[in-house]
Amino acid sequence: MIEQLIALSLRNRYLVLLLAASLFIWGAYSVRESKIDAIPDLSENQVIVFTEWMGRSPQIMEDQVTYPLVTNMQGLPKVKSVRGASMFGMSFVFLIFEDNADIYWARERVLERLNYAQRLLPTGVTPTLGPDGTGVGHVLWYVLKAPGLDLGEQRALQDWYVKFGLQNVPGVSEVASFGGFQKEYQVTVDPTKLTYYKVSLPQVLAAVRSNNNEAGGRKFEQSGVGYIIKTSGYIQDMATLENVPVLTRPGGVPLLIKDIGTVQMSGESRLGIMDLNGEGEAVGGIVVMRYGENADALIKRVKAKMQEISKGLPKGVSFQLVYDRSGLIEEAVGSIEHTLLEEMATVSLVVLLFLFHWRSALSILVQIPITIATSFILLNAFGISSNIMSLTGIALAIGVIVDNGIVMTENSYRNLALRQAAEEQGGGPGGPPPADSAPVAVPSTSTLPAYHE
Incomplete structure (x- = not known):
């Protein structure tokens, strides 16, 4: 099978070159379109059902809200498990779906079942779905620097102006407000x-x-x-x-x-406060990224929207970023890119020193950019972001990429040397091959003449 594939490639060299060039161009486009993040998203494929019934004890929430919802959510298609949690005035139901289930298809199935389960809950209690984000969706935290406004006015500004503006950014699942007082x-x-x-x-x-x-x-x-x-x-x-x-x-x-x-x-009564660097209470929000979005591109869009929103803020009010994942993303990706370049240069130098034949070395080194570009095609096809783990895997695989090329090149040199020695002993190209028992001198790869068909 491999021999036939090699023979087919040798007979159709231009077709192989065209295919390699096409893969490289496609891969270069995939690199630009790849989703960039600092850390991989290893969270489960889940849908959260949140129910609020203030003033009720955890036992009442468990008996009258959580238990009816958990029992009615069981049996949904592609559901692996259903978990429930009850606390004072709040109930959470976590539905874990199979990894191959589309998240929005899963949310539709949960909404259909909630329409039936609504009649089992107390009057006035309405369950809602949580945001379509993941456990690593908190990409940006900010606070409002407003020296002339009290905490209630800052929270009103956050809830009724800033929050609505940032929620319109494509890729934002939710803007969760924190701090201050809700009047x-x-x-x-x-x-x-x-x-x-x-x-x-x-x-x-x-x-x-x-x-x-x-x-x-x-x-x-x-x-x-x-x-x-x-x-x-x-x-x-x-x-x-x-x-x-x-x-x-x-x-x-x-x-x-x-x-x-x-x-x-x-x-409104609070269960905690938001303190900023020991300087006092602060009001702000958390930008939650939607499932499957590009974190790096989303943060840039949010920052651009913040500049637009700042024009409508009261005089003296501004944004202060508390957590910005873009810095971590740039450092992680930059470190991996630097490592990739170093490894490519090192491998190129080693191949040239060992083979000492630039044409053979070039045939091996050209595999590196083509293989890396093809890797990004597969990353995008399976929905995997370019994060520190996936890029590190590509960096570690560079040595493996050139192994097969080195082995094939050295084996080609060996067979060419054996053929040349056989022709010299047999008196020409048609002479008999050397006996198996006869020793054959194999020229060094550094002194081997170029072979032409």
Whole structure:
């Protein structure tokens, strides 16, 4: 088989050269299109279902949310395992799919099953899918440098302006905000007054909810002009919330929120803080990369978007990068590229010194760029990024790449020497070959004359 392949290649030399040139050009294009990252993505092919039900204990979350979801998610196609975790007010379900399952196909199957499992959950509890990112998707962390704004204003700026701008960058799965205070109206009721006025807490909740909406009316025409009637009841300030009626007391006097409690503007309860280098609390976000994206190209797009967003920030507010993987990517790839060049130069020198014949050495050395270029074709075909592990593997394989060429070249020299010696002893090209028992002097490769067909 190998002998026939070699003979076929010798009879079609120009076709082999054309094929090698095509592979090199294709490989050079694949190098430019290859996805670049610092570390390989070895995370499992998983879909996360997140459910929030604040104020409930972990045992309630396990019994009423996590267990129904886990049992109903079992049996999905290409699912290897289903894992659940419950904590205070939150539930997580991790669905691990087979490696050959497309991530977006898997998310569609999970959404179909969630539509059925929704009826098994308590009223008002809605599970959601986690972002389509991986465990190594956190490619960029940033904070807002805003000396003139408090933590609540910084968080509002992050949630309502910066976050929406960065989420439009192609390849970004999510921008997760951290730090600061999320502003909210807080109503603190007095239990004694509730008992005195015979009001329950659900009545207070219903009153606030029903008075924080908008109702539409009908259209009527007068003097040839159409009018739309609607009522706007959205709460705009604390005074409006304080004057929300809960019920009507005897005598037609309404019982207001301020009669049974106090209203204040404050931040949502937090379980931790974000401190930056011991200088105090900070507000920022985490850019999560979408599954299968080019980390290096994504970071460049995000930075360009940050420059555009900076034009709309208040005076004195700017971005400060806390974690930027592009530096690690450039250092890792640059180190591997330097190592590749060093190894190619070393191998070239060794081949030239041992063979001492530039044409033979050239036939061996030309395999290195062609083989490396072909490797990037396979990396792109299997969706493997150019990271420190894959590039290191290519660097280590350079010695193996030239081994077969050296062996084949030396074997060709040996056979040519045997043939030349046989012709000299037999009196010409048609002479008999030397006997097996007769010793044959094999010329050195450095003094061997060029052979022509």
